[in-house]
Amino acid sequence: MAQPNAKPAAGAMSKVRQMSLLLNDMQIIDLSHTLEEDMPIYPTHSRYFHTLWDSFETGSRALLYQLVINEHCGTHIDATAHFLREDHPEHLYMAETPLSQCSGRALTLDLSHFKDTDLVTTEMIQQWERTHYTIERGDIVNFRFGWDRYWEPRSVSLAYSKSWPGLSGEGAEYLAAKQIKAVGCDVLAIDSYYAEGSPAHYALLGNGVNIIENLTRLGEIVGESFMVAFPLKIKQGSGSPIRAVAFK
Template sequence: MSSVRNLLHAVESMEMIDLTHVLEEDMPVYPTHSRYFHTKWDSFETGSPALVCQLLINEHCGTHVDATGHFLKEGEPAHRYMAETPLEHCMGRALTLDFSSYEASDLVSRQEVLSWEREHFSIEEGDIVLFRFGWDRYWTPRSAGRTYTASWPGLSEEAAAYLASKKIKAVGCDTLAVDSSHSDGYPAHYQLLGNGITIFENLKGLERIAGESFFIGFPLKIKGGSGSPVRAVAWIPKNEARRLSVHHAEHQ
């Protein structure tokens, strides 16, 4: 069997999990960022043979990835714009850590990450580490409420520095930002991006991939871009998908 067929067989034996929020008007956005607009440009009703729409979107709308250039100036060693970010940094083995019991003012400590490793998997060089806070449960239209964007938990500077020391590829979370709304000065962003580690934010459904998975979140190839919307997905064995689904249903 060829290498391609072996890969196809492996993929077909697993379940693909979509970790991406729908892009739609009135969705939550970071308070200082521009909103998302989706406008009909031409349609069948106007005599066009096809429907065409125009998007107006901030690079950091919805489920997205931060390039290191989001916080690092040109000339800094780890600075990269989105088009320069290696795709390898957006795919790989992912480990999902569950901190869904956290309140908005809580920060994940270095010791808690170490404790998770002792109980589950060792974080290795080249991994992608995802943090589930369960904050996607608050993802609602802005007109219906602002809980998602009002406050959220995140990583402490010490936890981010520890992850950077492990030489991982990326960190992700199901909150508006990897830094808590209660953090001062974006310490986790600087620790991670400053060490060449990309950041995925506004993920969803991380309870479906608790533990180990294979993750992909490819960005648009934006020249000079500080970030990009992504379609984030992960693969897990089908028997593990069933187990996690049952476990989550029992704890609702």
């Protein structure tokens, strides 16, 4: 049996070296919004604060800021614990969520023509599969609504958080049945602003499918890409801010 750190045979290339060369040959796309005060937030969630703690002017040897942030501020991922009670079989806090849930092949559907009242249906997803890629177990599925065009400070505009489209409950159930890892979107929540009872959240999280919200630049990865969206390791976390990126 080969040792973990054994040198590859002559002429062979290690998996790490192969991966390094492959990634260096791909474009890396930042799918995350910048964390800043006054950014859009879900109407009922607490705000983000970035407060000066110490600086050179106050005699410190270093510059320090304190962050006060809701787990669901900015570009973030929902743990299944966000909507599920502890006795639910799919209940996992953020620190318990396998990192394998947060990376993989990403398939991004372009629905930038949607209005705020539109919903993604099962039929729409199946039609996309017939003409593009078949959604498979372990995939991450993103919906590009183009809503990031409204991402502005709240003091400038509330358009981003006023209303938005989303995924229907039956569409979410269809994806969950395919045993995908996660669903991403460039809106405040995967359920439409007009949805009642958060059916998409319950269908996805209830089947162990994580949700990634407030993504941006999805237009640059429409189709197939490789995505990474690692969370902070928060004990009893219902979610976490992330730095989501895609390789294409």
